[in-house]
Amino acid sequence: xxxxxxTALLDDLIKRRLxxxxxxKLEELREKKTPSMTIIATKGTLDWAYPPFILSSTAxxxxxxxxxxxxxxxxxxxxxxxxxxxxxxxxNPGMPMKMPFGPDWFKGINWNIPNAVQGxxxxxxxxxxxxxxxxxxxxxxxxxxxxxxxxxxAGVNLIGCQMTVDxxxxxxxxxxxxxKEYCGAATFLPMARDADVxxxx
Amino acid sequence: MQVTVAxxxxxxxxxxLPILKARKALQGVAPGGLLEIYATDPGSVKDFEAFCRSTxxxxxxxxxxxNVFKFVIKRGN
Numbered sequence: 030x031x032x033x034x035x036t037a038l039l040d041d042l043i044k045r046r047l048x049x050x051x052x053x054k055l056e057e058l059r060e061k062k063t064p065s066m067t068i069i070a071t072k073g074t075l076d077w078a079y080p081p082f083i084l085s086s087t088a089x090x091x092x093x094x095x096x097x098x099x100x101x102x103x104x105x106x107x108x109x110x111x112x113x114x115x116x117x118x119x120x121n122p123g124m125p126m127k128m129p130f131g132p133d134w135f136k137g138i139n140w141n142i143p144n145a146v147q148g149x150x151x152x153x154x155x156x157x158x159x160x161x162x163x164x165x166x167x168x169x170x171x172x173x174x175x176x177x178x179x180x181x182x183a184g185v186n187l188i189g190c191q192m193t194v195d196x197x198x199x200x201x202x203x204x205x206x207x208x209k210e211y212c213g214a215a216t217f218l219p220m221a222r223d224a225d226v227x228x229x230x
Numbered sequence: 231m232q233v234t235v236a237x238x239x240x241x242x243x244x245x246x247l248p249i250l251k252a253r254k255a256l257q258g259v260a261p262g263g264l265l266e267i268y269a270t271d272p273g274s275v276k277d278f279e280a281f282c283r284s285t286x287x288x289x290x291x292x293x294x295x296x297n298v299f300k301f302v303i304k305r306g307n
Contacts, residue, residue: 182254
């Protein structure tokens, strides 16, 4: 039993050849493979609608296969009408509160409005949303509906979480027809396993 | 040989719109054909480099005139 000297020699030879050839082969395989990305989109506000749509449309433009799984509040982003997405400065101290109009010195002011005030002023969220939408327009940043359309055109696979649909009492007809699939974690995870990039947003 | 140059005006647009519009415009360009892009987003300089690297297209030129960036992309196969 055991390894005869001949086999040992052969093993050594194979090992050395593999070391030489493998990196190149792996690189070839990597080059040939179409990159893929899966995203879990969990948020349904105007600001958080951006990362999944920006990343998936861009990845699709780079030729990647992209699937986005919309769950919980993220499901809002698949509704037929997404013009009512809102942004909330409440409890969001990282959000600059700047005016999108007026002279430069005025636009530069960061309005430090305490949460306590934001919380009791009626319509504060709507006002913040209007101002944010104006800023988005001024800066040439795409609207969410436009970005979503670009995702669809580029072949991004939009997936709805069936559990959330049931939980929040939605029906499939509330969502755009481009949502091809409604499924759960068991369908998403194997997709994520095969993806090169997988993000939770 | 006369090479037709398609032109894309992406001035005033911000990330990722110039890239997305360029991808669309490139679909209408024959392999080997050129696409000229004008943009004002400073991030697009790096982005177009990366875009071309990963899509098999060639970034033939990347120049700046004032605050306008000009890119010329040669479509790969």
